[in-house]
Every structure is written in structure tokens, then in C-alpha cells.
Amino acid sequence: MTIRTVPPPVGQCLVDAASVPVALPLYCATPATLAPLLAELPAAIAAFVQAAGFRAKAQDVLLLPGSAGLAGALVGLGEAPPTPHSFGALPYALPAGTTWRVAGDSALQDHAVLGWGLGAYRYQQLKAAERAPAVLAVPAGCADALAAVRATWRVRDLINTPANLLGPAELAAAVLALGAEHGATCRVIEGEELSTGFPCLAAVGQGSPRAPRVAMLEWGPAGAPLVALCGKGVCFDTGGLDLKPSAGMLRMKKDMGGAAVALGVAELLMQRRLPVRVLLLVGAVENSVAGNSFRPMDVLQTRAGLTVEVGNTDAEGRLVLADLLTFASEQRPDLILDFATLTGAARVALGPDLPALFANDDGLAEIVLQAGANSCEPVWRLPLHPAYNSWLDSNVADLCNVSSKPMAGAVVAALFLQRFVTPGLHWAHLDLYAWNDATRPGRPEGGEAQAMRAAALAVQGFLGVNPEPGAGATG
Secondary structure: OOOOOOOOHHHHOEEEHHHOOOOEEEEEEOOOOHHHHHHHOOHHHHHHHHHHOOOOOOOOEEEEEEOOEEEEEEEEOOOOOOOHHHHOOHHHHOOOOOEEEEOOOHHHHHHHHHHHHHHHOOOOOOOOOOOOOOEEEEOOOOHHHHHHHHHHHHHHHHHHOOOOOOOHHHHHHHHHHHHHHHOOEEEEEOHHHHHHHOHHHHHHHOOOOOOOEEEEEEEOOOOOOEEEEEEEEEEEEOOOOOOOOHHHHOOHHHHHHHHHHHHHHHHHHHHOOOOOEEEEEEEEEEEOOOOOOOOOOOEEEOOOOOEEEOOOOOOOHHHHHHHHHHHHHHOOOOEEEEEEOOOHHHHHHHOOOOOEEEEOOHHHHHHHHHHHHHOOOOOEEOOOOHHHHHHHOOOOOOEEOOOOOOOOHHHHHHHHHHOOOOOOOOEEEEEOOOEEOOOEOOEOOEEOOOOHHHHHHHHHHHHOOOOOOOOOOOO
8 A cells, every 4th residue: 555645635625726717705704803894795795694693603604695606605713813723624614616715814824724734634545535625725825834734644644544554664665755755865774784773673573573664764955953853653552462452452553653743744844945954763663462572571772772671561662762862862963853652641641632742951842832832733841850760760771661650651751761862962752642532623533743833843943944935835
């Protein structure tokens, strides 16, 4: 199976406005702006809106009649400031086969394009869609929004693909395909080279007939600041010999969500042609049960030279990231970001919508938090509390992969990762859910590119770089 790599949103739900001779107007209103808007519309239309009881509440949609059928539509934005999700329900709330344009406020265009593209997504690799989305005409100047839609669709497709169709080889191939699109240098590390250079990661995947590997992408001009992106790519997680219960496995195809998000961040940085060097590292493994699976109380070697006692084989993601973070640190990057569906503890603390942020630099943390707010992808910072470092002590190895105490699981996991980041380097870790439990406007049920836009914006802010003029997605 081939993972979709072309930009399907362009032409399927988003089209260049210059190519559309006629598009129906979409009027956007808040409760405060509804009356002035109605005063500008034909009297008959205004009377119809008032008779229909439209109040411009968030997600309200009202089709407007015209002599030829439809004359347009009203969409309510509600009282809160608009976000992309304000437009996320429209592709399927408006009639199939119709094409629309946002009328009036040009400041809403980016939100509308991004929200429309996010809401139009459906996983269609294995099942045809029940209906086509309505189409939005995209005006000039929305390249960043288009790039974000394209990257989001790619990430969602990767996470949603069943694990029998997306193993370590296929995940690595997705990195190579992205690199080919942007002229990046890519390679895949496997076999003896993997066992020698990434021994801890190799141990996690050794029980699967689908061999583990590391996919590496490098892009950007020499001398530019270097950002290293590390992604946990556990294509399916049984828990290993510490086997998960059946209910705990039901969504474990998404355990490579961190790798997919890291790939999406790399795509945005390259698509925007930021003057940076990108190093993308994806640890692609499957945590399976077999006679040669790694065991509880095994002691693993790591690339960093530290030994790790396995307290639980279901805490495998941090073992994958340990070797990636060590390799990334060896390159002396200006910034390291890692992404992982790492702990249930982060979800207990913050729920599904808020990724947990850990950072060893307060300034970096503030930039990531602000980027999350600016991109409508909030994250929440949790502490790297040093007093809990002793919870990782082991009697037989340098450290254990799990805590000796049943508390602060997300914090302890982050502290484990910090041991593999060279002191003095700027590093942030994002513990993600990467999934929507139910469909909401702009967020269909299934895989999600959680914090992807926030992370790309944070890279730009932390490194103080700006996109090249004219960079962005093309159709």
C-alpha cells in the first residue's frame, strides 16, 4: 500500500479562487455583527434570516434562497474569537457539489482555508467517502494555511493506516517520500548498523518479524541553524511481554503518532523554505511478543553508553527515543524537539486535547506555549522536577526505564529522556495523544497532527528565522 503523498486537499476541497468564475458567498457573523450584515443584504434575504431565527451562534449555518436556487449561506462564529475550527464543519454542512467564497472580512481567510481543509479530511485509503465535501475558493496569500492542510492530511493518513499496512518499513518509506518531494538527503539505518548504533531502539523491535529501523532526513543550507526532530514510531504496541489488555491495544496503531507529527513539522519547515537545517529522525519499530522479545529486568545498552534496566516492556517509547536523542545531541543542534505518544499519565493529567510540554529552557517553553496559542493548538507545560530523578534508580544498571513509584508518570518519562540530551542543548519534549476520540468541527475522529503547527511556529520563533518570500504550498 502506498501512503498518499500528493496534496489531495488542493482540488478536492480547496481550489484556487482565480480558477473559479462563480462561487457562492459565505457570510460570517457574530451576534454583534449580525445586524450590520443584514442591513447590507437585500431586504428579502434579511427578512428570511430574521424569520429563520438565525442568531449567529458558533457553528450555526443557514442556507440563503435565491432565484436560481442558492444565493449563499450564513455561518455563525459565536461570541469567542474565531479560530480555524469555526469553519471546520462547513465542508459537510454545506451541500455537496457547491463552491464557496468567504465574503467580506479578509482577516478570516486564513482561518477559513485551514479550518475548511482540516474539516474536509476523511481517511479514504480503504473505503470510499459517503459524499464529497463542499469546495472553498482560496484567495491569494493563503500559502501557509494550504501547507498546514497538506501536512495535516499526510500525518492523519499515516496515523489512521492500519498497522498491518504500516509497519516500520512503510513508515521509513514515508520519510523517504517526503524527502524526495523537497530534495532532502535521506537514508535508512537497519540491520547490524542499527544494532551497533542504536542498540536500545533495536532491542525494542527485535521481537517483530518486521525489522526495526531509523529513517533519517537532512535538509537545508550549510551554516544555517540546525533543528533536530525526533519521533517515536512504534507502528504497533502490544506492550511486549508486559502485554497490554485487549482494550489497551485497540488504538495502538496510533503509537507512531509522534513520528508522524515530527514528519509533519519537517514538511512545514521545508515547505516554508525556512533558513534552517532540518534533521528528522524517526525510530520505526514494532513492539511485539515473540521468543526473542526483550524481557522485564533485561539490561539494555544505549548509544549514550548508559545501561538501562527494563522495568516494564510497555515503556518502550522512551527506549526508542533515548538513542535518537543521543544521536541528535551528537550533531550539536541549536534546538531538539521530540514527539511521542508516550504516557497515559499525561492524558490523565491533561486530557486528550492538551499535549504535555517539558523543556529544559524556560525561554523555549514560553515560545512553544505562545506558538500553541497563536496557532490554536494549545499545549500545557509540566515540570522536569529534579527530585524525581532518583525514582529511576536501578540496582543493576545506570537507570531503569520506569519509576519505582506509581505517580507522576509523564514527569518521570520526561526525566528519563532528559538523561540522553547533552547538557547545554535546548530541548523540548511533547507527550501527545495524536487522536480525536469523536468528530468535532475541523477534527474528524481518528489520527490527529497534534501540536504540529505549534511546533513549526515555535521553531521559527526560537531560532528567529522567517520564511522566504512566496514560500508555502502550491496547488
